[in-house]
Amino acid sequence: MTFLWAFLIGGLLCVVAQLVMDWFRMTPGQVLVIFVMAGAILGGLGIYGKLVNFAGAGAAVPLPGFGYTMVEGIGQAVKQKGALGLFTGGLTAASGGIKAAVVFGLVAALIFKPKS
Amino acid sequence: MDSEKARYQQLTQEMMPRRPVLRNAIMAFVVGGLICVVGQCIQWFFMHQGMSAKEASSPTAVVLIGLGALFTGLGWYDRIVKHGGMGGTLPITGFANAMVSPAMEFRTEGLVMGVGARLFTVAGPVLVYGMTAAMVVGAVRWLITGVA
Amino acid sequence: MGVARRGKATYETTNVWIRGTGSVVGPNEGSGPLKGQFDRVWPDEQNGQTTWEKAEQAILSEAYDEALRKSETDWSQIDLVVGGDLLDQIVTTNFNGRTHQRPLAGVFSACATFTEGLGVGAMLLGGGGLERVMVSAASHHQTAERQFRFPLELGYQRTPTAAWTATAAGAVVLANERGPLRIEAVTFGRVVDLGGKDPNDMGSAMAPAAYDTIQQHLADTGQSAGDFDAIFTGDLGHFGVEMLIRYAQEKQLDLSEVLDDCGRSLYDADQQDTHNGGSGPGCSASVFAGPLARRLVQGDYRRLLLVATGALFSPTTYQQGESIPCIAHAVAVVREEASR
Structure with missing residues (x-):
């Protein structure tokens, strides 16, 4: 069942992003920035967490999930370290993704050449 | 002259070919949904190894980013986005594409200012505003509720 | 000379x-x-x-x-x-x-x-x-x-x-020795900016510049559009050509019979996924140096007005929100029948 919800919710988030881009004539970069910030805000309001529990990867894989992950990480870190957690929590939680992107990006740039 | 400008811009808007909004939306839904299902499969695999859903999300992201980087390197990802639009850009695989593609492109400008600096040309803003927003949200929630 | x-x-x-x-x-x-x-x-x-x-x-x-x-x-x-x-x-x-x-x-x-x-x-x-x-x-x-x-x-x-x-x-x-084609006249354009800002729509931004130069050339030489077998703009593309015909019509200049565009003719929009058509300095240069020169020499056209169009912006200026200034220069090329 989670698979169906992952498809529906993940697809819907992408549709909203597509409509925002087409209607407001935004660049993809602008849309991504808005969506990562929206994910953080909805995460803070406790809404995005419910969506993740419900739709799994459908909510976690799109970019708002990235903002949500960082907010959650900050929550955890603040509990343990207080104010310092505001600085360390976000990146700790997102470190897997960011580091993967840097390392794989570097490797891909060394191996592959752009084609078209 | 200003009125002529306004009139011409209005004429441009009237005559401009419409973006295929409906088709773009449907394609974004299908492509984005499918990528999320792939993500769900990977997460399910890690959960089968005994992780909780939450623990599994980090390795899932790593695998998806690896796939996004691989598909970008092979020259497939730009085609996925050409048809799927935000369905390809919004998932975390699109984030990988945004980092890998400029690094590949500027490989000819050397390893430091080419690859190293350009990795973040498109992904940088997402990290900057994502981190800032998360910190602000965390701080506000901490102030209001006492627990972050 | x-x-x-x-x-x-x-x-x-x-x-x-x-x-x-x-x-x-x-x-x-x-x-x-x-x-x-x-x-x-x-x-x-x-x-x-x-x-x-x-x-x-x-x-x-x-x-x-x-x-x-x-x-x-x-x-x-x-x-x-x-x-x-x-x-x-x-x-x-x-x-x-x-x-x-x-x-x-x-x-x-x-x-x-x-x-x-x-x-x-x-x-x-x-x-x-x-x-x-x-x-x-x-x-x-x-x-x-x-x-x-x-x-x-x-x-x-x-x-x-x-x-x-x-x-x-x-x-x-x-x-300066006789060849198959002769350059009859040139018109240098001035910068025209009607406020277009979208770098993904340069055709409509450049169309008024193309109009300005074409009408200047016709006025200066006392000709009408029909005196040419074809008027080729550079890279207005499908949408830019439509905009130019419409804009010129409002100014009482009918270009619909003679106007074509190098960028529009370079690709098959349906098959090649090139959207508005070709652009770039090489677009009008290669289309003239290849197909158009050939048509002139073979006799498909005798008189051609080539009006390449340019969008004079840089990535910096459009990110700073400036509109796109445009320019067009016209060159009239004719085939001269051998006199002897």
Whole structure:
């Protein structure tokens, strides 16, 4: 069942992003920035967490999930370290993704050449 | 002259070919949904190894980013986005594409200012505003509720 | 020999001839509707070069070779090279100067560079002192994409009005001895900006500049649009041509019968996914040096007005929210029947 919800919710988030881009004539970069910030805000309001529990990867894989992950990480870190957690929590939680992107990006740039 | 400008811009808007909004939306839904299902499969695999859903999300992201980087390197990802639009850009695989593609492109400008600096040309803003927003949200929630 | 002023911005040249043309294009351009009408077609966009920038230099160099070969001219006979391209510091044209070692005057009007070069070259020849002038313009899809838009492998959707920078180069040898085609008159355009801001819609931004130059040329020379067999704009594309016809109509100038566009005719929009059509300095240069020159020589046209159009913005100016200033230069080319 989670698979169906992952498809529906993940697809819907992408549709909203597509409509925002087409209607407001935004660049993809602008849309991504808005969506990562929206994910953080909805995460803070406790809404995005419910969506993740419900739709799994459908909510976690799109970019708002990235903002949500960082907010959650900050929550955890603040509990343990207080104010310092505001600085360390976000990146700790997102470190897997960011580091993967840097390392794989570097490797891909060394191996592959752009084609078209 | 200003009125002529306004009139011409209005004429441009009237005559401009419409973006295929409906088709773009449907394609974004299908492509984005499918990528999320792939993500769900990977997460399910890690959960089968005994992780909780939450623990599994980090390795899932790593695998998806690896796939996004691989598909970008092979020259497939730009085609996925050409048809799927935000369905390809919004998932975390699109984030990988945004980092890998400029690094590949500027490989000819050397390893430091080419690859190293350009990795973040498109992904940088997402990290900057994502981190800032998360910190602000965390701080506000901490102030209001006492627990972050 | 001579140059005579007509009206406000037009100069008639006598005894300025096109002695030969060279056109080299990439695989997409070479397999479109104009297939078989270019001198050389590259099998791929890189053609063995190590960088895209070197590939652009190489495609221009090959266009030079073809123009020299067909005009039976040696580099040593070229008194001056007038040319330009789209890259910063017009490196493509300037770097070619390292090898050909001829006097070089670089010019830039973005995608209108080719007719600017033709106009400057024709006037200098008409003015006397020179005997042969090489005029050129080049562009390359991949180098332009990375300078103006996004990395190649970054996924994004093009909008319907987005142009496709052509991988193409065109070169023309002008001479003061009789050749098949003659340059009759040139009109230098002024900068026109009606407020267009979208770099993904340069066609509508450039259309008023094209109108301004076309009507100036017609007014200065006392002709009507119908006096030409064809008027070819540079790279307005499908949407830009529509906008130009409509805009000119409002100003009581009917272009619908004679107007066509190099960028629009370069690709098959449905098959090749090029949206609005081709753009770039090499677009009008190669389409003129290949198909159009051929049609003139073969007799399909006798009189042609080539009006290349350029959007004079940089990535910095549009990010700062500036509108896009545009320009167009017109060159009238005629076929002269052999007098004897």
